[in-house]
Structures are given as structure tokens and as C-alpha cells.
Amino acid sequence: MSRPLTATVDLEAILSNYRYAKQLHPTCKAFAVVKSNAYGHGAVRVAQYLEGDADAFAVASIEEAIELREAGIEAPIMLLEGVFEAAEWELCVEHNFWTALENPLQLESLLALGKPIEKVFVKLDTGMHRLGVSKEVAAQYVQTLRESGLVGEVLLMTHFACADDLADLTTMKQLTYFEQARQLIGGIEASVANSAAIMKWSVPEGGWIRPGIMLYGISPFAEVSGVDLGLKPAMTLTSKVISVRNVAEGDKVGYGLSYQAEQDHQLATIAVGYGDGYPRAADHGTPMLINGQAAELAGRVSMDMITAKLSSESAQGLAIGDDVVLWGAGVSVEKVAYWANTIGYELVTRMTSRPKIVYRDDESSL
Numbered sequence: 001m002s003r004p005l006t007a008t009v010d011l012e013a014i015l016s017n018y019r020y021a022k023q024l025h026p027t028c029k030a031f032a033v034v035k036s037n038a039y040g041h042g043a044v045r046v047a048q049y050l051e052g053d054a055d056a057f058a059v060a061s062i063e064e065a066i067e068l069r070e071a072g073i074e075a076p077i078m079l080l081e082g083v084f085e086a087a088e089w090e091l092c093v094e095h096n097f098w099t100a101l102e103n104p105l106q107l108e109s110l111l112a113l114g115k116p117i118e119k120v121f122v123k124l125d126t127g128m129h130r131l132g133v134s135k136e137v138a139a140q141y142v143q144t145l146r147e148s149g150l151v152g153e154v155l156l157m158t159h160f161a162c163a164d165d166l167a168d169l170t171t172m173k174q175l176t177y178f179e180q181a182r183q184l185i186g187g188i189e190a191s192v193a194n195s196a197a198i199m200k201w202s203v204p205e206g207g208w209i210r211p212g213i214m215l216y217g218i219s220p221f222a223e224v225s226g227v228d229l230g231l232k233p234a235m236t237l238t239s240k241v242i243s244v245r246n247v248a249e250g251d252k253v254g255y256g257l258s259y260q261a262e263q264d265h266q267l268a269t270i271a272v273g274y275g276d277g278y279p280r281a282a283d284h285g286t287p288m289l290i291n292g293q294a295a296e297l298a299g300r301v302s303m304d305m306i307t308a309k310l311s312s313e314s315a316q317g318l319a320i321g322d323d324v325v326l327w328g329a330g331v332s333v334e335k336v337a338y339w340a341n342t343i344g345y346e347l348v349t350r351m352t353s354r355p356k357i358v359y360r361d362d363e364s365s366l
């Protein structure tokens with residue numbers, strides 16, 4: 001038997017979540033954000049499945065974009081951070097990539113190349129202070145790009161710092177600044193909304209939305225799960241029990257002997273660890289399912305293994321070969337992330353290459 005750790009990815013769920021994002025903003029086109037290997041779900045397979053439905057894809061680097069083109073993706077692909085060096089512009093022209101543009105070096109090197117680009121999204125810094133320029137500089141960039149005759153369409157984009165916090169007024173302030181910039185520039189299409197904004201904020205209609213985490217059925221909000229938001233979870237991470245023992249009250253378990261049994265109970269050892277992407281920071285009590293029964297982490301996460309017990313004090317019957325759901329169907333990735341003091345984004349994105357990925361549409365694997 002090979003190591004039983006498997007991430008099962010439901011491509012149909014990702015498509016359905018993409019369609020849901022578009023339904024929420026019927027006047028908008030939507031990038032399917034597939035950067036970072038489609039948040040750990042496999043960028044090529046996800047893009048191949050969405051092609052035909054997705055208006056365009058968005059990635060973080062030219063390498064990610066080229067990987068999709070080489071896999072046969074013909075839809076437009078956008079570089080969310082633009083080019084990192086001048087030489088990339090040639091590749092953008094060759095592969096017809098769209099780009100963000102947010103600094104003078106990107107602007108000058110595009111003008112110096114003098115070749116046509118279909119769409120450029122000038123990035124406005126509306127308050128996150130990570131990428132982008134002020135509204136006055138953005139207006140100059142837009143004018144320069146339009147006058148250059150090199151760009152088919154110039155658009156204006158920004159990114160929200162706090163859209164996942166509905167009580168925080170920063171998003172309103174960012175939207176106000178964005179509208180001021182649009183007034184300064186005059187008619188220009190917009191792209192502002194990530195998943196949180198798509199689902200909960202009032203954003204400009206028309207233009208482009210940029211759903212990422214919601215495509216994978218994961219909530220961007222700390223207090224609500226993807227399922228509560230009407231999303232379909234796309235990834236279920238499963239493994240099996242590989243060893244079972246009885247521990248007595250007072251026995252200690254695992255590295256550092258950090259878990260101590262408060263009573264006699266069975267203990268299961270499961271094939272998953274931080275070498276697979278299961279978070280080492282997951283605390284005792286992190287939920288999972290063993291043979292459909294509520295279970296919880298008991299002991300520190302090792303590189304290849306974890307130890308767990310059934311949550312009900314009276315429960316018995318653990319056996320080698322029992323099925324374990326680590327997250328996905330029945331145990332939300334958001335809840336596991338909460339117990340590991342992180343967010344669902346990080347858990348799925350930092351999966352390593354060790355877990356086998358099985359795609360539910362055709363049961364093939366990578």
C-alpha cells in the first residue's frame with residue numbers, strides 16, 4: 001500500500017464557485033485567480049477545467065503564466081504584479097499576457113520596447129501601501145499609455161487591505177479614493193474586488209472582478225465558513241490510520257511529550273505531517289474525522305505523522321486502515337486553520353508536492 005495521503009480536488013465545485021462569483025456581479029467579467037498553483041489545487045488542471053467559462057486567468061508571475069500557456073490555455077492571462085524586469089515584456093507580447101503596471105520602471109520599459117500589449121491595468125494605491133501609485137500619478141500613467149498607442153485598453157485597478165473585516169471602514173475609504181481617481185482620469189474600466197469584496201461589499205459594476213479564495217470554496221472571513229457563504233469546498237485532504245495503541249491516564253505523546261492523556265484512551269497515528277503541509281502549529285484539539293466520527297489532534301505534529309484521539313470520551317474502535325478526513329468534506333479548512341492560528345489560504349497554498357492530488361471529475365491524479 002502506498003502512503004495514503006490524498007488531496008481530492010472537485011473541479012466542478014471550482015467551476016460552480018466561479019459562476020457564483022459572476023452571478024453576484026452580472027455586469028462584470030471575472031478573472032479566475034489561479035496563482036500559487038491555484039491556491040494549491042493545481043493551476044494547470046484548474047485552468048483547463050475552467051477554460052471556456054473563465055473570461056481570463058490571473059497569476060502572480062510570468063513563470064506561472066507561461067506554465068498555463070504551455071499547457072494549452074488560450075484565454076487571456078493577467079500578471080497581477082506586472083513584470084519584475086524589462087525582459088519580460090517581450091514574453092508578454094509573445095504570449096499575449098495582460099499586466100498590472102504600478103511603477104515607473106515598468107512604464108518606462110514598456111514604452112522602450114515599443115510593442116503592443118492588449119490590456120494594461122494601472123494599479124492605484126488606495127491605502128494598502130503595498131503596490132501602486134497615487135491618483136495623480138495614475139492619471140499621468142493612463143494618459144502616457146493611451147498616447148503611446150501601444151496599449152489596446154488601459155484600465156484602473158486597486159486591491160483592498162481589509163475587505164475581510166466588514167466592520168472596518170478602510171474599504172469604504174479605499175473605494176472613495178478609487179472613485180476620485182476615476183473622476184480625475186475620466187471614463188476608465190475598473191478592477192477592484194477580491195473574494196471578500198465580491199461577496200460582501202458594494203463595488204463598481206462593469207469592469208473586472210478577481211475572485212481567488214472563493215473559487216476554492218474557502219471563506220475569506222474569519223467568522224464564517226465557505227459553506228455558510230454558499231460556496232462548495234473544492235479540496236478534501238484525507239489519509240488513514242497507520243497505527244493504534246492504548247494510552248493510559250498520564251501517558252505523554254509525541255515530540256516534546258507535549259500531550260498528556262487525562263484518562264485512558266485509544267490513540268491513532270495518521271499518515272500526514274508538516275512535510276505535507278499540515279500545519280505544525282495545529283494545537284491539541286484540532287478537529288478531524290476518523291471513520292466519520294469527530295476526532296482531534298493529540299500530540300505535536302511531526303514531519304510525516306500526527307497522533308489523534310476520538311473526541312467522545314466513551315468512543316472506542318479505532319483500527320489500522322480507518323479513513324481520516326483532515327479537512328474538506330465535514331471538517332472545514334477554515335476551522336483547522338483557526339486551530340493552527342492561520343488562515344485557510346495558507347493551509348491549501350502551502351501544501352507540498354507529497355500529497356497525491358486526485359481530480360474528482362475523472363479520478364485521474366498528478
Ligand SMILES: Cc1ncc(COP(=O)(O)O)c(C=O)c1O
Nearest residue numbers: 033080159194195210211212213
Ligand atoms: C491583486 C489581487 N487580486 C485578487 C486576489 C484574490 O484575492 P482572494 O483570494 O482574497 O479572492 C489577490 C490575492 O491575493 C490579489 O493579490
